[in-house]
Amino acid sequence: MSSQPLRIGTRDSQLAVWQATLVQDLLKTAGIASELVYMKSEGDINLVTPLYEIGVTGVFTKVLDIALLNNTIDIAVHSMKDVPTQLANGLQQAAVLERASHKDIFVYKNDSDLEQLGFVNGQWAMGNGQSSMVNEPSTAAIHHSPLTIHDQPFTTHHSPFTLATSSIRRIAQWKHRYPTHTIENLRGNVNTRLRKVAESNWNGAIFAGAGLERINLRPEKSIDLDWMLPAPAQGAIMVVCRKDDNYAFDACQSFHHEHTALCVKTERDFLRTLMGGCSTPISALAQMRGGKVWLRGNICAPDGSRMVEVEKESASEHSQTLGVLLANELLNQPYVNEIVQQVRNAKS
Numbered sequence: 172m173s174s175q176p177l178r179i180g181t182r183d184s185q186l187a188v189w190q191a192t193l194v195q196d197l198l199k200t201a202g203i204a205s206e207l208v209y210m211k212s213e214g215d216i217n218l219v220t221p222l223y224e225i226g227v228t229g230v231f232t233k234v235l236d237i238a239l240l241n242n243t244i245d246i247a248v249h250s251m252k253d254v255p256t257q258l259a260n261g262l263q264q265a266a267v268l269e270r271a272s273h274k275d276i277f278v279y280k281n282d283s284d285l286e287q288l289g290f291v292n293g294q295w296a297m298g299n300g301q302s303s304m305v306n307e308p309s310t311a312a313i314h315h316s317p318l319t320i321h322d323q324p325f326t327t328h329h330s331p332f333t334l335a336t337s338s339i340r341r342i343a344q345w346k347h348r349y350p351t352h353t354i355e356n357l358r359g360n361v362n363t364r365l366r367k368v369a370e371s372n373w374n375g376a377i378f379a380g381a382g383l384e385r386i387n388l389r390p391e392k393s394i395d396l397d398w399m400l401p402a403p404a405q406g407a408i409m410v411v412c413r414k415d416d417n418y419a420f421d422a423c424q425s426f427h428h429e430h431t432a433l434c435v436k437t438e439r440d441f442l443r444t445l446m447g448g449c450s451t452p453i454s455a456l457a458q459m460r461g462g463k464v465w466l467r468g469n470i471c472a473p474d475g476s477r478m479v480e481v482e483k484e485s486a487s488e489h490s491q492t493l494g495v496l497l498a499n500e501l502l503n504q505p506y507v508n509e510i511v512q513q514v515r516n517a518k519s
């Protein structure tokens with residue numbers, strides 16, 4: 172149908188352009204011509220009223236959603252963790268790329284800071300009440316939701332420590348582990364945030380490992396936060412197209428990564444079942460293990476005073492519903508409804 176190049180919409184940050192260029196290269200490998208269309212995520216788009224009706228949400232994705240629906244681009248490339256769990260009406264997922272690192276990382280100034288965080292001899296000390304590191308989950312064959320209620324912080328010496336991040340999810344998990352630390356706001360794209368950290372007196376800041384690694388900006392002084400559970404779909408890239416656009420959809424199938432798509436779907440089902448919307452203190456990580464899907468997820472009180480975490484492994488026939496199942500198990504645990512209420516109140 173189309174001999175015109177596919178128009179790939181992207182935000183104009185370095186990371187967004189890198190991700191869109193990756194998709195362009197993959198399309199080229201599949202013999203499909205494309206071009207990049209750059210958009211500002213905060214533009215002066217005069218469509219405010221219809222937005223609600225067409226179901227557009229998401230500060231990073233809105234402009235590209237509208238461009239798709241207005242037929243000025245054919246596909247949009249997003250960091251999947253920024254995409255609302257409910258896509259705008261008229262749009263569909265065309266592909267999910269193979270996941271890069273899902274981890275949050277800590278970018279720091281001085282090696283002595285690591286000791287203060289309990290990272291000694293190349294290992295994270297466990298806080299009281301902490302279970303295994305999230306990136307080394309238990310390998311028991313099948314287990315049904317062994318539950319851990321984490322309500323005791325990691326304790327270390329009480330020197331002042333300032334962490335910079337604006338993510339509710341990262342703040343909550345950090346405060347849960349280090350309740351005495353000070354948190355500073357840090358906004359902007361990754362380049363801006365790295366610069367602000369370098370110019371500040373803060374001890375350090377948290378970034379998504381994938382974001383910095385993709386554009387070769389991961390500093391030497393950085394460490395994987397193996398105890399922190401990531402945002403649902405962190406490290407994955409999603410390509411979106413119009414629902415009726417078979418050409419664009421088909422064009423993306425050569426790089427659709429089935430395992431990644433199943434894992435991030437599971438994480439996003441977990442998130443959606445607990446609470447619609449993004450920027451919540453809800454974390455989740457799903458991984459394929461010997462043909463099964465393993466999922467761990469948690470919700471934190473925004474002030475870090477509590478964290479409730481659950482995990483479950485599913486035979487493949489149940490993998491489509493694992494995220495919903497685990498979220499419902501979490502909702503039945505003590506404190507969770509209370510935390511959900513706190514989060515809802517904080518958002519409205």
Ligand SMILES: NCc1[nH]cc(CCC(=O)O)c1CC(=O)O
Pocket residue numbers: 250251252253361377378379381382383404405406407408
């Ligand atoms: N919310 C911003 C955002 N969205 C996606 C990434 C990084 C890439 C990814 O997670 O896939 C980042 C930056 C960060 O969290 O440090």
